[in-house]
Structure formats: structure tokens, C-alpha cells
Amino acid sequence: MFSGEYRHIHKTRGWVHLEAVGQSFLNDPSVRGVVVSERDITERKRSEAALRKSEELYRLLTENMSDVIWMVDKDFNTVYVSPSVEKMRGYTAAEAMAQSVEDIMTPESLAKMRAGLASRFDSETGAFNPESRAYEMEQIRRDGSTVWTESVVQGLVDAAGGFNGFMGVSRDITDRKAAEAELRESEEKHRALIAGLPDMVVRFDLEGRHLFASDNVEAVAGIPAAAFMGKTHRELGFSEELCRYLEASIRGVTETGKPYESEFSYDGPRGKRVFNWRLMPEHDGRGELRSVLSISRDITEHRRLEQEYERLFQEMLDGFALHEIICDELGAPVDYRFLAVNPAFERMTGLKGEEIVGRTVLEVLPDTEPRWIEVYGGVALSGKPTFFENYSAPLQKHFEVAAYRHAPGQFACIFTDVTERVRAEQEIRQFKTIFDTATMGAAIIDLNGMVTYANRSFVESHGYAMEEVLGKSFRIFHNGEQLAVTDRLFVQVVREGAFPALEVGHCRKDGTVFPMLMTGTLVRDTEGRPKCIASTAIDLSERKVLEEELRQAQKMESVGRLAGGVAHDFNNMLGVILGHAEMAMDQVDPEEPLHADLSEIRKAAERSANLTR
Known part of the structure; x- marks a missing residue:
């Protein structure tokens, strides 16, 4: 007997495949021939060719795709794994097939896989559910690192419908998991940021319903944030007046697509509060408006401080003026304009706000020196503050001025009228000049007995240099016998306010004793408290000689x-x-x-x- 396959030309069909099975009867005298049976297998050949082509295509696909195709039997032995496993886990297909599931998965993922397998069996009948399910598993790579995979797993059943293994496709989702972790971290950070903000953050849909509300809305409205979801202000029970205002504002943003900012008052659990309210349109990837973001800030305290500041501005003793610098075409300051002044400025200068605001300084005070315009221009243009004393010849007053930039191109000045102080200082300098050059000695002693001032005559009459006297005790000018008198006089001045002219013994640096005619007066501060002792002293040595000669x-x-x-x-x-x-x-x-x-x-x-x- 023999068999074979061969092709044959058909009259109308062209080449056809035939399968022949023959029996030889050549040795049989009665037959002496061959009996052949032929069968047309053209369709089978076509099917086999298609199958081979499909298998080649499937192999090409499985060997080149990044996803890993695998199959395990009912004992969880790997019976197939695609070559792409090497790219995913670092193992060749042959190495991966030799691994157990314990070698492949982390303990956490293995426990999850086993729980998923158990859920496929009916607890009562034990029937296996082979439906396709998706799992996220963490697998172990050759280098010890792990790779997150998303596996779509299909159960396999035998002819009787019993469990016979699994077939699945696993995809590397490590980057996606990292992105999801970053997204969660970002969301947590943003949530923490929103939770830590003093502002209330709310998102509305285009109908004014709440899509999101930060937790701090409860402290203001007395309503939990979760209760806002999906509801309008009207549905939440806010007042009719407030609802009309809020609805109109949100509608204005949805209709114009432009941001909006305003203020409103709300009387809630914390009393009447003032809020700054900002509304911003939010668009999707196609540029279509999808929601409105709201940020509300409690500015009650800010407004209160503004009112107090305004009251302070009106009542402050120092003068205040706000100006705008005026420059020529080259940018050089040539003048400045009054923008605002307070009442103290008006009192100091005699200039009235209603008469000067809006006018320039050269219009108000034509004799203003150009150097002051340059100084103030430097402040307004550079932003560097300055502090100085200035004598205003037109006003005949001395001012202490602090100038700083309030805004670009503007500067503010705080004026303190120091005319009386300057005059007092000038008088003090004059008196100091008189005392410094006087032949009569003069000294000032603090309440601890230390010399804080002494003129040249006083110092030289005792034989000292100035630096040897200042900061020293007055007791250096007296010997032990004289101190009994001077200590008594010191106490007398502090208690009674003065002692009359009295001859007191003094002692020079070289120990020479000489008489001085002294007076002492207690000096008090502006509040009447003792401050120091002023003393005059006249050397009587020459007078004593003249008196002897006269006698x-x-x-x-x-x-x-x-x-x-x-x-x-x-x-x-x-x-x-x-x-x-x-x-x-x-x-x-x-x-x-x-x-x-x-x-x-x-x-x-x-x-x-x-x-x-």
C-alpha cells in the first residue's frame, strides 16, 4: 500500500491538490495491477496554508509586540510566554517559563492574584468563571527591581468546563503608575495647599451649581463643604439678595468668558464679614468654557485697618503728602504734582488740600529750588528712599522729611515740623559757645555724680585736660576734707533744687587747694523728673590775693x-x-x-x- 499528495490540472479549476492512496496487486495473477483511490484536498491545503500564514503572523506579532503573552496550566506551570518578556523583566522566554509564580510576582501581588482566582469559583457549586478580568500586578525583574503590569486574564476550561489554566496579556504600566503616584501626590499637595489657604476655593458649573468647595466654607457659612456639592446658593438657603448678586456675577462670567472681581458682605455664624470675590472662567482642551473658579478672601480685618489708617491719616501729627513726578521728554524730573495731603500737612504749611491737589509744586510754590525736584524725582524713579532735613524758604520753616516711592512714578513724603527744635538747637549752640569761651567755670553732673559737660575754664582751673574730666566723678576735684561739704551740697541740690552762691574748697590735679565760688541748680526733664545738676564755679584764688593786698x-x-x-x-x-x-x-x-x-x-x-x- 502507498499514499501521497500531488497537484493536478483541472479543466476548469486550475491546479487542484489530490491525495492518493494505492494498493499494489502486481503479484496477484488475477489482477496484476494497481488500485488507486484519489481525494480532492484543495480546500484542506488552502486551510493549512491560511493556518500557517496565520501562525506566522501570530508569531511575528507575539515576538515583536511590547506586551507579554503568557499561558499557564491548571497547576500554574508556565506553558508559554512571548519573547517580549525579556524586555519587560530581563529574563529570556525560556528562563521565564522555568519560573514559578512565586519567582515572578511580589508577595503582595501574589496574594492579590490568589484572591482573584478564589473569587472565580462559586462558593456553593465550585463552578469556575473563565470571564476575562483585568489585574494590576507588580512583577520582579532580573536586577531585583519591580515592574508594574496590567494583565488581562482569560480563564481556560477543559471539555467538561472545569478550570484548566489561564491565558493573559501583560502590559508594562510602570510609567503610568509613576504618573498616577505623581498625580496623587500633586493632588494631595494641592488639597493640602487649599486646606491651608485662608481663601475659600469653590468651583461652579455653568448653572451655578457647586462642583467643589474647600473645607473652610463651613466656618463661614455653617454648612459642611460636602453639602454644597451639586447645589446652587439658592438651594442652600442663602438670602434672596445675596443669591441674586452671586447668580448675576457667575452668569456674567459664563456669558462674557472674562474674569470678574468684586466685594460683598455676608452675615453668617461669625457675624457680618466682608469678602473679596474673584471669579475666573475655566476652559477645556478645546477652549470651551466648562466651569467657573471662585476664590473668596475674608478682608473684614483689612477693611477695618484701612478705616483706621484713614482715621490715622486724618489725625496723625506728621504731615503727609502724595505726589506724582513730572518728567520732560528725556525722562528728567522737572516738576511734581500734589495727589493727596492730610490735615497735618495743611496745618504745617498753611496750604489747603482743595487748593493744591491736582496742581504742581511750581504752580503752588514757584520759588521751589530745582534740587528738591531732583531729589524727589530720584526717589520716584529709582525707588530708593531718602531722609533729610529741609528748610523751606517760602514757608520759613524747617522740616524733617522721609520720602519713599509709593508706586512707579509716585513718591510720598512724611513731614515733621522741626522748626522749634532747630531754633532750640541753634540757641543751645549759641549758649554752648558762650559757656565754652566764658572765663567762669561751668559743669553739668548727672544724678550719679558723673561729669557730662565742663567748659574749658572749669577744666583748666583744676589743671586737667578735657578727656580726663568727662565721665569722671565730681569727687576728683576735692580732697577728703572738702568732700564732706560737697557731698552735703549734692544732696541739698537734689532735695531742694538749688544751693546759693557759696565758697567751696577745691583741689587741683597737683593737689593744690584753692577756693571757688559755686552755685548749683537741679535741672528737670519735660515731665518734671530730676535729670542733672548744673553748676557754675569762679576761681577765687586771684581774688583772695587781691583782697590780701587790699587789706x-x-x-x-x-x-x-x-x-x-x-x-x-x-x-x-x-x-x-x-x-x-x-x-x-x-x-x-x-x-x-x-x-x-x-x-x-x-x-x-x-x-x-x-x-x-
Whole structure:
């Protein structure tokens, strides 16, 4: 017997495939031939060719696709896995087929897979459900890392309908899982951000129904955020007036597609509050409006502070003025315009806001020096603040000025009228000049007895240099004996406010003792509290010498007057003697011895008279 296949030309069909089965009877004398039976197998051949082509296509597909096709039997032995497993897990197909499911899946995914398998069996009948299901599994790669896969698994059944394994397609979704994790993290961050914001965030659909509401709406409205979902303000029970306002605002955004911002008041559990409300249209990928995002901020405190600021602006003691800088075509400042002034500015300058606001400084004060326009222009254009003192010749006042940029092209000035202070400082400088050059000593001592000021005369009279005196105790100017007096005077000044002019002993640096005529006065601050002691001191050393010389002169004058009186009386007596002697001489003959005696008397009297001249 023999068989074979061959092609044969058909009259109308062309080439056909035939299968022949023959039996040889050549050795049979009665037949001596071959009996052949032929069957047309053209359709089978075509089917086999189509199957081969399909298998080649399937193999080409499975070997080149990125997804992994696999099949396991009822004992979970891998019977097939496509070559793409090597790209996904790093194992060749042969290596992967040798692995158990424990080698393939992480413990968590294996437990999930087993739970999924158990759910396919009916708990009562034990019947297996082979329907296709999708699972997300984490598989282990050759390098120890893991890859997330999405597997579509189809159950396999035998002829009796019993469980016979699984066939599935697994796709690498690691990037998708990472993106989902990032998205979850981003959503958590945004949710945390929204939860941490003081603003209320709400999203509306085009009909004004709530799609989202942040949790903090409950604190304002007394309604949980979840209760807002799918409802309008009207359905939530808000007042008719507020509903009309909110609905009109949302409708305005949906109709125009433009953002909207306003303020409204709401009387809720926390009392009447003022809110800044911003509405922004949200569009989908095609540019079509799909929702409206709302951000509401409680600005009640801000508005209260604004009111207080306005009250402060009106009542502040310092002058305030807001200006706009004016530049030429080259951008150089040439003038500035008054935009606002407060009442204190008006009091200080005598300029009225209604008369100067809107006008330029050169229109109001034509004599304003150009350098001030340059200074203020620098502040407005550069943003760098400045602080200075300025004398306004037109107003004849001194001002302390702080200037800063309020907005681009604008500057604000805070003025403090320091005219009285400047004049006082000038007077102080004048008095200091007088005291510094005075021959009379002057010193200021704090309540701890330390010298805070001393003029040159005071310092030099004690033989010290200025740096040796300032910051030192006044006790360095007195010895131990003198301190008993000066300590008493110090206490007296503090208690009684002064002590009168008094001669007090002082001590020079070299130890020399000398007298000074001193006064002491307690100086108080503006609140009447003792601040320091002002003292004047005049060195009496030269005066003491002059007084001694005067006393000696007065003594000599007294002696002179006494001697003059004696001489006068003596001369009178000598005149009597001399007169009588001359009269006697006239009566006695010159030859007589008595005449010579009288002559000697006269001579003696004349000599005596000469002694008093």
C-alpha cells in the first residue's frame, strides 16, 4: 500500500491538490495491477496554508509586540510566554517559563492574584468563571527591581468546563503608575495647599451649581463643604439678595468668558464679614468654557485697618503728602504734582488740600529750588528712599522729611515740623559757645555724680585736660576734707533744687587747694523728673590775693592818716616854738650868749618841721 499528495490540472479549476492512496496487486495473477483511490484536498491545503500564514503572523506579532503573552496550566506551570518578556523583566522566554509564580510576582501581588482566582469559583457549586478580568500586578525583574503590569486574564476550561489554566496579556504600566503616584501626590499637595489657604476655593458649573468647595466654607457659612456639592446658593438657603448678586456675577462670567472681581458682605455664624470675590472662567482642551473658579478672601480685618489708617491719616501729627513726578521728554524730573495731603500737612504749611491737589509744586510754590525736584524725582524713579532735613524758604520753616516711592512714578513724603527744635538747637549752640569761651567755670553732673559737660575754664582751673574730666566723678576735684561739704551740697541740690552762691574748697590735679565760688541748680526733664545738676564755679584764688593786698594797703593808709595827724599837731607845736624863739631873738642882743642858744632852738625847730614834710 502507498499514499501521497500531488497537484493536478483541472479543466476548469486550475491546479487542484489530490491525495492518493494505492494498493499494489502486481503479484496477484488475477489482477496484476494497481488500485488507486484519489481525494480532492484543495480546500484542506488552502486551510493549512491560511493556518500557517496565520501562525506566522501570530508569531511575528507575539515576538515583536511590547506586551507579554503568557499561558499557564491548571497547576500554574508556565506553558508559554512571548519573547517580549525579556524586555519587560530581563529574563529570556525560556528562563521565564522555568519560573514559578512565586519567582515572578511580589508577595503582595501574589496574594492579590490568589484572591482573584478564589473569587472565580462559586462558593456553593465550585463552578469556575473563565470571564476575562483585568489585574494590576507588580512583577520582579532580573536586577531585583519591580515592574508594574496590567494583565488581562482569560480563564481556560477543559471539555467538561472545569478550570484548566489561564491565558493573559501583560502590559508594562510602570510609567503610568509613576504618573498616577505623581498625580496623587500633586493632588494631595494641592488639597493640602487649599486646606491651608485662608481663601475659600469653590468651583461652579455653568448653572451655578457647586462642583467643589474647600473645607473652610463651613466656618463661614455653617454648612459642611460636602453639602454644597451639586447645589446652587439658592438651594442652600442663602438670602434672596445675596443669591441674586452671586447668580448675576457667575452668569456674567459664563456669558462674557472674562474674569470678574468684586466685594460683598455676608452675615453668617461669625457675624457680618466682608469678602473679596474673584471669579475666573475655566476652559477645556478645546477652549470651551466648562466651569467657573471662585476664590473668596475674608478682608473684614483689612477693611477695618484701612478705616483706621484713614482715621490715622486724618489725625496723625506728621504731615503727609502724595505726589506724582513730572518728567520732560528725556525722562528728567522737572516738576511734581500734589495727589493727596492730610490735615497735618495743611496745618504745617498753611496750604489747603482743595487748593493744591491736582496742581504742581511750581504752580503752588514757584520759588521751589530745582534740587528738591531732583531729589524727589530720584526717589520716584529709582525707588530708593531718602531722609533729610529741609528748610523751606517760602514757608520759613524747617522740616524733617522721609520720602519713599509709593508706586512707579509716585513718591510720598512724611513731614515733621522741626522748626522749634532747630531754633532750640541753634540757641543751645549759641549758649554752648558762650559757656565754652566764658572765663567762669561751668559743669553739668548727672544724678550719679558723673561729669557730662565742663567748659574749658572749669577744666583748666583744676589743671586737667578735657578727656580726663568727662565721665569722671565730681569727687576728683576735692580732697577728703572738702568732700564732706560737697557731698552735703549734692544732696541739698537734689532735695531742694538749688544751693546759693557759696565758697567751696577745691583741689587741683597737683593737689593744690584753692577756693571757688559755686552755685548749683537741679535741672528737670519735660515731665518734671530730676535729670542733672548744673553748676557754675569762679576761681577765687586771684581774688583772695587781691583782697590780701587790699587789706595791707588799707593798713598802710590808716598808718599814713595817723602819721599825718601827728605831723600836723607836731608842726603846730613846732610853729609855736619857732615863733617864740624868733621873737626872743629879736629882743636879745646878738652878742649875748642867750642869742646863740635861741638860734640853736630855732634851727632845731626848723629841722623838726622838715621831718614832717
